[in-house]
Amino acid sequence: MKSSSQVSTNIVKLTESFSHSTVSAASSQVQKSSMALFGGLLGQYQKRRLLFTVEESNNNKGGSNKVGHPSALKMFDEMIWNSKGKQVVVFLDYDGTLSPIVADPEKAFMTKKMRAILKDIARLFPTAIVTGRCIDKVYDFVRLGEVYYAGSHGMDIKGPTKSRNHQKGNNNEALVLFQPASQFLPMINEVYKILVEKMKAIPGAKVENNKFCLSVHFRCVEEKCWSALAEQVNSVLKEYPKLKLTHGRKVIEIRPTIKWDKGKAIEFLLESLGYANSTSVFPIYIGDDTTDEDAFKVLRSKGQGIGILVSQIQKETNAIYTLHDPLEVGQFLRRLADWKKNKF
Known part of the structure; x- marks a missing residue:
């Protein structure tokens, strides 16, 4: 009781x-x-x-933006400098990050432009969507086989259906990696x-x-x-x-009540990708909700990568940078993809 x-x-x-x-x-x-x-x-x-x-x-x-949490777009070059020589891994919340917050949660659709940008990102970097939604539902929205899906706040994790060179294994079907709350x-x-x-x-x-x-x-x-x-x-x-x-x-x-959250989920995914306790990885986590703070805390405590809060108002956060809304998230991801392409 x-x-x-x-x-x-x-x-x-x-x-x-x-x-x-x-x-x-x-x-x-x-x-x-x-x-x-x-x-x-x-x-x-x-x-x-x-x-x-x-x-x-x-x-x-x-x-x-609150003092100490500048725009990720304005600080993009500094972020890229800090990632020099490291493998960038991208983690994204869904609602409010890739899609706008809407009255009906069944209609939280990404734009076609955002899906195209996300597909590009997933081809260039290990990419995971970490959401409170169940995997089946968020997959119906995203419909990309190149990404990892961590649903139910990370309590249901599956690997990509399409293997990329930065992802281990050649499975043709999504592998259930972890379900700690079954x-x-x-x-x-x-x-x-x-x-x-x-x-x-x-x-x-x-x-x-x-x-x-x-x-x-x-x-x-x-x-x-x-x-x-x-x-x-x-x-x-x-x-x-x-x-x-x-x-x-x-x-x-x-x-x-188990000790599992989005922070634990990204630690598990980094380990699955072969980057446990690695200094050669640069995780980027973008999210807008309270539950994303667990992931921001993990990155901050490790001094590893960056957290980016999506918010239109000032608030306390463990993120390093901010973005205003999904439109700015799309702009940031496009710039990240273009940087990677131009790098080679």
């Missing part, structure tokens, strides 16, 4: 994910309605934290069915089964229903102590 303090903390995080996900929503009206909705559920410290979160989003309206599948499916029924009472809520984790999307949920949604999710989760609740951009994530 989870304590009431944990429930309250999760509600705060739910609100944080809303306020940080869109600048336009961070208005004085949102501030007032948020406090009214959550006021009865939070302690004084948590109320102050919630108030600060909404105000911070207001202050960042139209904000530029024993949780029955529990995940059970909770999914319960949440689907619970969310029928919350207009606009959508539950997505990502195989080894679940996502409760509230992008289309009215503010007046936030409290009810958070309480419904927590009422289910407190019966499953082996599952934990995290948050992203207008989404609540439900995952196994």
Whole structure:
């Protein structure tokens, strides 16, 4: 059973994910309605934290890159200099990075231009998509056999169906490399069915089964229903102590409590590529969400490669550089591909 303090903390995080996900929503009206909705559920410290979160989003309206986190486009030449003599490996989140954030998660399509750029990148560098989505779903969006796919926040990893010279093996079918949470599948499916029924009472809520984790999307949920949604999710989760609740951009994530995340996933992939503890590799990780911070932390702690945060607002991050949106991500990847081609 989870304590009431944990429930309250999760509600705060739910609100944080809303306020940080869109600048336009961070208005004085949102501030007032948020406090009214959550006021009865939070302690004084948590109320102050919630108030600060909404105000911070207001202050960042139209904000530029935070000091110490310059644009990856402006610093491209410096980045290339630091990668000299090393193998560049590219890691990419999907939603909000390769595709725009949309109201319906089933319609998060990449542009044709982005797919062409990504295909070029995958031919030139070892490339992996590391996402909270299940592999099958993100593959339907991407449809490129040259890349590694790490779905469910890295809990389901498969290799490329098309072997490149920088990837080991000549398998014609995607190889399941790692599934550390396979024993949780029955529990995940059970909770999914319960949440689907619970969310029928919350207009606009959508539950997505990502195989080894679940996502409760509230992008289309009215503010007046936030409290009810958070309480419904927590009422289910407190019966499953082996599952934990995290948050992203207008989404609540439900995952196994195992010590595995996107950071662990990129470490595993680097090892699979033969670069474990190597000083001759330069990983580049680009992502926009809270869950990508685990990968940024790994690269920063190793002093290896760079993390690039995709964000339109100023925020604390372990990334080194920033990009504004998927359009700038495409520009950065195109420049990276052109550099590689011109190198030879």
